[in-house]
Amino acid sequence: MLTPQTFSAPDGTMLAFHDSGPDAGSEAGADAGAPLLCLPGGPLQDSAYLGDLGGLTAHRRLIRLDLRGTGASAVPDDPASYRCDRLVDDVEALRAHLGLDTVDVLGHSAGANLAALYVTRYPERVGRLVLVTPGTAAVGLDTAPEERLAAARLRRDEPWFGPAYAALEEVTAGRGTGETFQAVTPFFHGTWDEAARERHAAGEGQRNGAGAGVFASEGAFDPEATRAVFAEFTRPVLVVAGEGDVNTPVPTAAAYAELFPKATFVVLDGAGHFPWHDDAERFRETVGEFLK
Template sequence: MSIFTASDGTRLAYHQRGEGEPLLVLPGGPMRASSYLGDLGGLDAGRRVIRLDLRGTGDSEVPADPATYRCDRLVDDVETLRVHLDLEEMDVLGHSAGGSLAMLYAARFPRRIRRLVLVTANPWALGTTATPEDRLSAARLRKGEPWFEEAFRALEAWLGGIGDPGPELAPLFYGRWDTAARQHDARADDEFNDEAAGVYGSEGAYDPPATRAALSRLTAPVLLLTGELDGAPNPELARRTADVFPHVEVAVQPGGGHYPWLDDPERFAGLVGGFLDDVSPSVGRTPS
């Protein structure tokens, strides 16, 4: 673990694994400690993977002002870390809600992005989100799984405004509900900052027209990777998100859920690593 100091004096932590070209990773949740990302399917085998603990999560300090949890204000922390690392430009990977943070960073600091990877990214920064039918359609792909009926009823109830999402939904986020997935999900309660999550996308966090306009001029290559079985975003939403970027590829990982590096580490690392190394593996990838 290493520490740097944000512009408001908050001490923030980041974790480095591997050697080679740096890859800055922005976690989702929103506001989940970066430990849930693990080694991202072994990406650290060929590069230096740098996971940022967003303020108030993981090993980073809780800020004096909770308003600084807002997504657009977190962009300053990402830029401060880049300066701290003395990087002229860098590869950036954003997962899930972290995809919106990565988009806002790329919109504000386009010259600092070498390549941008958005993994199962929720495009809230663009003013779009998964619909209830997106989630239900993806869930129906799991029919026949032993847990399906209970999970699907819980999903319908939640989407219908009856109750909060419960543990019954967990299998829907993973391509395989195996021991690794169960262990990964069991750590979630300890890794989330619920107060911060409530502020992350609060009023003023996003300006979709401005962000779309800025990203339409981004010269860096972009990869949008989504899981075949994920409902938020599903592959169709990922393809619509791709329309914003001028230089973009979409990869759909077969059998992948919201955490595709757990479902098939080798395939995930091949797709992302190949893109970052400017190699174009054909498996699961379609140009937008």
């Protein structure tokens, strides 16, 4: 495992990032050494869960940022700095640390909210933008309960479906509890096998719960301002959805893609909220081709 590298955030918090993949000029191609800055979800999840994004390092050099208070990054003195809009300066500090005029950015899940705010504030710094099963708070998109339930019903033949679906009905009706939220976990994975269970268990201990509670707190998002920037953002955008993702169902992800003048929208069949695990080959080929 590579030792994480560090840099200082504007407020002095020491942050870490993980640099992996081919060097420029390697057999992977001339573009392979160009960094892809990867922003994890959770929110406030250790970036370790992203791994190599299904082998995407065959195409690009990946820079995984450990957001403050997660992974190898330090806990900030000011807990209010976990708010999503305040994390934007950490992303910009990393771009500057890498010495890049522009950088390609990938945001997964809640990390897509941070990517969206980075584009809003620094659109000239983003070369290409990849949003994977994106969270939508930053752009003010709501998901109808029936969209989530329809995605879940694709799994009706699974042996665990009955109790999990009943729990999802409770969650979508606004009656979710800690127990029911845990019960719907299988719907986030294209295959609820032992490997998925292990990943889920590992992720439970890699999230900064206190920071997560601040991430989307009042004042974090201005959807109208973000949509206005997106409407003028003409650089390449890719939105990736999982066919069975109940967190960001296909109709919601499609509506997200439509916020841009021209975006590529791809649905991965049989995939859930972590599509690089469910169809690694198609995921890396889709994203890799887009980034060329």
